[in-house]
Amino acid sequence: MALRTIRDVDVQGKRVLMRVDFNVPIEDGKVLDDWRLRATVPTIRYLTERGAKLILMSHLGRPKGKRDEKYSLRPVAQRLSELLGQTVKFADDCIGEVAEKAAAELQPGEVLLLENLRFHEGEEKNDETFAQQLAKLGEIYVNDAFGAAHRAHASVHAITKFLPAYAGLLMEKEVTHLGKLLEAPDKPFVAVLGGAKVSDKIGVIKNLLTKVDALLIGGAMAFTFLKAQGYETGKSLVEEDKLDLAKSLLDEAKEKGVELVLPVDFVVAESDAEDAVTKVVPANAIPADKAGYDIGPETARIYAERIKSAKTVFWNGPMGRFERAPFKAGTKAIAEALAECPGTTVVGGGETAAAAFEFGIADKVTHVSTGGGAALELLEGRELPGVAVLKA
Template sequence: MSLKTVKDIDLKNKRVLVRVDFNVPLKEGTITDDTRIKAALPTLKYILEQEGASLILMTHLGRPKGAREPAFSLAPVAVRLGELLGKDVIMAPDCIGAEVEKLASGLKGGDVMMLENVRFYEGETKNDPGFAASLAKLGDVYVNDAFGTAHRAHASTEGVAHHLEAAAGFLIEKEVKFFSPLLENPARPFVAIIGGAKVSTKIAVLESLLPKCTTLVIGGGMAYTFLKAQGHEIGKSLLEEDFLDTARSLLKKADEAGVEVILPLDHVVASEFSESAKPEQVDGIDIPQGRIGMDVGPKTLAGIRTAVAAAKNVVWNGPLGVFEFDAFARGTLEVAGYVAECPGTTVVGGGDSVAAVNKFNFADRIDHVSTGGGASLEFLEGKALPGIVALTQ
């Protein structure tokens, strides 16, 4: 994919309108995790290093649904960004309008302004052309560095690109650099580890990766639908009956294509879905009646470890068990370690997988940990992401 980046456009004496993803968690007006702000700093600092360039930042926060809600104001984000940049950040009273346009036109080189939440207007999520044009009035060039929202055709992620010269920031550039080869011509052996609760939310990514990978690991709650499709007993484990035929079809395609499929060979189960439930080992594929599959067992992990150790490419999306409960976190913890140790190229995408590698402190040993949950999933599904397509036109 040919992508114009921020280094490919002239920023001298330009007002640079940047779409960032500063949708950070807030508690009583205080930011509890500033990871997303820090992730954008390389792009923002690069722009500020260019002669005479100023920054105008736009992002959404929460889901105010087109209404101005003080709880979703970006004022605390502007303060934190100022601390990280070591300079004052001007907090605009709105994201469009005459007053904001006046502030934008008065910016000098090195100045930074944060626009108010773009989702205070319905025109943002509807990708209203008029709203996009109003945003575009504020800058001379447009940079999108919000991969987490690139799968949404919104005014600030797609619409603005039709009004200004547009380029990708370093975050989006990195996401495309790591994800594109997995879908185009990945080095083999290529292991895809897909977990999560439901087949219905992951079937598209399974079907997309199946023709490209050599080994497909299916874990998490959705694995029990596949085991049931094979005729195994799954007790009270999660089951999507409407997807049994889909599961059989995918397994048949894998067999015909010569793709190894790793499903759970043993389990950690419990009598109820609860953090305080007592874990029990099941040394076989079938799960007894009255028991719920909560994690994979040591036999399953041994197979995954062997596959990952020999891989030239690994992509992981979705946990292998209920890793939020400590008693059922071992499978996901072990797999995170295998991916971290893999000598090949390793990519982790999807909110829960990213949360897992962060929880277990493996993130810095993985080649790429994606900043976008839904966006990374849709990228792996082979979908065109509107926010990225707009940068290639």
């Protein structure tokens, strides 16, 4: 999908209003994880080096349309200043006199960060009056917030009615890499899907069944598929109301000649505690008093082989409770196999991105998406409101 990008416009001396996704964890006034900030730095540098007066806007958390200091973006301005090696100015509001004055005083090459968009209820309501107030601050609008592109919010959607709109470099990169998975993936194409619920991934599974050669299922959602086939799953998490759906997806995969691969063994325990006593059991022998919290070593080996021999791999969702030591191995094995795959490797956002960083493979894959929900909706074949308005 071709987008209008910042390469198509002269930004010298212009006020550029850019939507970014700086929705990052903050504790005691410090940014705990600055990956999303770092992902936007190339676009920021591209614009400032070409003389733009850059005004950044983002949401943080869910303050529900009211000012709440714990959701202030001030600590983000501090961290971004360190990353850029220049002072990032901060405006105490995103609209009105304070923001307008700060924007008007900017010089070419300077950067200003506005306070949290969600301190105003107009943001999530896609309110045109609020969008117009934001638009007053800039002459050109840029969206580099792929992580928010699936939301029709004022700073993502309505604002494009009032300013010429372009995609940032990160937005372009995300749409290019994820779009290629759907449009022209090199074969064999293997998708690895994990996480807790089948219901969260229905759209993605259905759409990918028309594109992939194999679908490797892990995480707790594997138990819903296994139970649908008559397996006993002990105390493992099962979506009882989705058993028929799981059955129909298994049938659909067969019909389309896609291998839907399920785990052959699991790491089970009585709880998912850090000090849990674990045991590896075959998929057809999960004890009644235990639950599976990770794929087993044999499954990890099978999945790793499939990944390494693929030409295209998409991974979304951990294989187990990888944030707890006894249940890390499955997700780690998938991450390491992805790093060894010579083909195109794309990691979906959220927890999967966190795993890619934890296991040190983020720079060894083709692309790690900054958008969790946005990446999945794009792969469901849906049009994202924030992307649709940037089409060339």
